[in-house]
Amino acid sequence: MTPPSQPAPEYQSILKLPKGFRAAGVHAGIKADAAKFDMAMIVSDPPETVAAGMFTTNKIQAEPVRLGIERLKNGRARAVVVNSGNANACTGPQGERDAVEMGRLAAEALQMPEEEVLVSSTGTIGKPLDLGPIRRGVPALVSALSAEGGDAAASGILTTDTRPKVCTTHITLAGKPVTLSGFCKGAGMIEPNMATMLAYVCTDAALTPEALRTALRTAVNQSFNRISIDGDTSTNDSVIVFANGAAENPVLTEADPEFALFQTAMNGLLFDLAMKIVWDGEGMTKFIELRALGAANDAEADKALRAVATSFLVKTGWAGTYPVWGRIVDVLGYCGVEVDPNRIAMWYDELPVMREGMSAFPDKADLEKIIKGNRYTITMDLGTGGSGSAVLYTCDCTEEYVRINMF
């Protein structure tokens, strides 16, 4: 199944909603700062809209997550209402009623069945959701909905993020121009398997619910599940995609040769958004691409990289100008994966820093040039001779990260 020859999709850092979508963001009063939006809404007008979602792997799921999993079982939803500032997690039966009520208020204002409306929350865990601001925010959102409202919505979902994260791309399916666009939030509590992260993707392509679900899962595994800020996986992570068919392409199935093209675009869009999350990691100053090879298998390579990416010593070392390969090899030794201590090798970008389990005595100036930059790659060979490999995108841990999370 080869995709028809088309130029590779381009990914633009703007948010242009596809045909048939409207969005909005408002300040409803959940956050104290009146200049900050704290609610958002996306609506797809065509009734034939299909939807899919992926949610946190945390055993403690926020109430809106549980609602979303239930409502997306049939592959259908047309709207999502989001609040930032309160996670509505660990809030018990009252939290469940509040999530349902938030969805009901939106459905009523949008004149849609409740089952077609999803709910997301992000913010503090364990604090009951105050429905007062939600009651004021929902009608304000519905009045503000517009095809140009994407940027406002992208602002309404933010918490400690320093900026909105948006992306748009275009492809052609069966001769019809198709748009995919998305936005996301997340800056701390970010770890593969969908940490405190919300992402919404809209496309005017027509797909079956099954094809959309496959495309989402594949794209998430290559993007949001390959990033780590601090190793903490939240109770609220959600990635939701709507496809409304407004582009009028014939309904795409996984068997269609053009599905690969849609998948490529989806992969690229989510990857772009995921990288923007790392670049906005709380207090981050360096973007680090970690690569493992020579592992017994891919799972072991992945495990090693996640251990490296969550080591306090390694991450604080990156923040400085300390060549932390000694700390990295220490992690490889304790993280529980198979290694051959006498064959471990490591590179910073292309520069060998370690070979056969000991220093490769890199040129000090060459090494400093790399580690003083704001982006580099660390490749580690675990030395087992196996063909397992993995990649993970992460960042350093600075004093600023501590300051952000102290209060």
Add this chain to the structure above:
Amino acid sequence: MTPPSQPAPEYQSILKLPKGFRAAGVHAGIKADAAKFDMAMIVSDPPETVAAGMFTTNKIQAEPVRLGIERLKNGRARAVVVNSGNANACTGPQGERDAVEMGRLAAEALQMPEEEVLVSSTGTIGKPLDLGPIRRGVPALVSALSAEGGDAAASGILTTDTRPKVCTTHITLAGKPVTLSGFCKGAGMIEPNMATMLAYVCTDAALTPEALRTALRTAVNQSFNRISIDGDTSTNDSVIVFANGAAENPVLTEADPEFALFQTAMNGLLFDLAMKIVWDGEGMTKFIELRALGAANDAEADKALRAVATSFLVKTGWAGTYPVWGRIVDVLGYCGVEVDPNRIAMWYDELPVMREGMSAFPDKADLEKIIKGNRYTITMDLGTGGSGSAVLYTCDCTEEYVRINMF
């Protein structure tokens, strides 16, 4: 087997070497700062001295660790020579030769068989050991050895520690006064299973090598293996104990009723030293005792506490005045242990903060009083109804921790 009735041993924060021991610390030139000691030595004069050791669980073992494991197989050693500033880890065949040479130099100066001399190193990983300062340091140490040299030795093993950590206790075995004393280092890269930590214990009790090994293992599992600073387990961790029989008690075996008394003293000594490591954790401002109960089993309780104690979000929250129970329950959800989300409960000291999976709405002033203190206990019930429990001693993660480890 009840121990004979004796008052519980008292633990003093001084280092009084037991009979038959001499020690020393010097500046040999490994550290740039001439005011800092960077080598230490302990010697037990009686030839009948027995010894035992426990070492890092890291798969990457520093060269001196490999040497120590080998030399302690027969339960005999009479001296240890230590350098700080360089870990002699990931240094390959040359590192192995350097560790052997460091031991040989000490053995020669002490006129002892090489096999009776242990070697420890702590500091930077991956840098070849410069034998120049070692060659100068060894004779200086031997000249300086004295029964009052414990404090100098306790200084000679430090790296980022802000102060020496020492303890002494006394018991009576078969009517003979017996002393146990010890010192340790470790301030970062500390995680249960013996992180970058060196500890030396001396006693003038007479024990069989087997009894000493048992006493050490039991005491370490209740002390050094129950602390966590940052979750990083080093390549160099070592706890070494010498027992030289100078107290002239009949040789103690595990079957002896008085063995329990010796074990109690050993447990208390190591616990005291371990707590001193947490209190000197890099940049720490708060000592946190974590308790888990209601886990499926003890291993699950332990796993949950280790995940909590290594969460960036939780540890930075402790540093501030943020009541992080929401972050803690988030960790319980993703750390892979069995929990019942609707039955999780939590207490800060005696104050309930969470019950039945949601906020217990603690009085704000009561909660603030606790979290503004420099020491408190967090108890979590995982809600499974099981009887698994565990305890772990840890500390917060501050901006100062990041500063210390940036360079």
